[in-house]
Amino acid sequence: MTSSPAPAPLARLLLDGSAVADYDSGATVDPVLSPRPYLHPVRTLAGTVVTETLPEDHLHHLGVSVAVPDVSGTSFWGGRTFTPDRGSVLLDNHGRQQHVEWLAEADSARTELLSWTDTSGAEMLSEERVLAALSVDARTWALDLTTRLRNTSGRDLSIGSPATNGRPGAGYGGFFWRAPVAAHPPRCFGPGLEGEEALHGSRADWLALAGYAGDAPWTLVFLQDGPERDPWFLRAGDYPGVGASLAWDARLPLPAGGLIARRTVTLVADGHPSDVASLVAAARELL
Structure with a gap:
């Protein structure tokens, strides 16, 4: 008995004709995981996959996505919600990010319109998301993700996290990249910093x-561009994941009609480059 071929991705980002990232609308994701569009697999130029989706340790981790655990009580992260009185519990509070249309389409760049709806289906946020693949050097490309979230609910909202609800250090929510688990945790480092504890927050x-x-080495380098630089959320020992936190230790107000804009650029490299700082500098010149 032959197996059926895998379905074609809904969209792809290409560089020089080669696929570097596949797009999934998330429409078939279980509602309890807060369905949302995501990129997976994301690949190095040599084809090494550097994302994970639906891992056993956190089923609600979906490759590269924009996920927020608390928008005035609605979870766009998935899974359990941290509550001050009961800890992490499964609530009926999962929202959905729905693809509305492509506003622009090209091989290496796409602009998407999204609707963020609550459990009743009412829109809370409208998002314009830009995804672009940029060539950096022979072994490196960059995923450029810009999100513009507008409050269309007609009321004031705020963005929170488990940390703002009482769980210290768990200020996740916003851009999030889930990398695959390997035999050993990845090395994590930054300018003058080494290790998860030094970089987290x-x-x-x-x-x-x-x-x-x-046996294939890979390196991911994350940087933020624009006037707002959020604290980094980092996990390496438990699982490999990196995010830029919208609500690290305080709720982020989003008044009716208000806009939040963030840009995160991720360098995707084969091997372990010896001079990451120079690679970052070269990438910033492209932005």
Whole structure:
């Protein structure tokens, strides 16, 4: 009995004709995981996969996505919600990010319109998301993700996190990249900083993970561009994941009609580059 071929991705980002990232609308994701669009697999130029989706340790981790655990009580992160009185519990509070249309389409760049709806289906946020693949050097490309979230609910909202609800250090929510688990945790480092404890919650100019997929070495370097630089959320020992935190230790107000804009650029490299700072500098010149 032959197996059926995998379905074609809904969209792809290409560089020089080669696929570097596949797009999934998330429409078939279980509602309890807060369905949302995501990129997976994301690949190095040599084809090494550097994302993970639906891992056993956190089923709600979906490759590269924009995920927020608390928008005035609605979870766009998935899974359990941290509550001050009961800890982490499963609530009926999961929202959905729905693809509305492509506003622009090209091989290496796409602009998407999204609707963020609550449990009743009412829109809370409208998002314009830009995804672009940029060539950096022979072994490196960059994923440029810009999100513009507008409050369309007609009321004031705020963005929170488990940390703002009482769980110290768990200020995740916003851009999030889930990398695959390997035999050993990836090395994590930044400018003058080394290790998960030093980088978690920092506003380092950049943050790098250097790991392996089998015998294939890979490096991811994350940087933020624009006037707002959020603290980094980092996990390496438990699982490899990096995010830029919208609500690290205080709720972020979003008044009716208000806009939040963030830009995160991730360098995706084969191997373990010896001079990451120079690589970051070269990438910033492209922005």
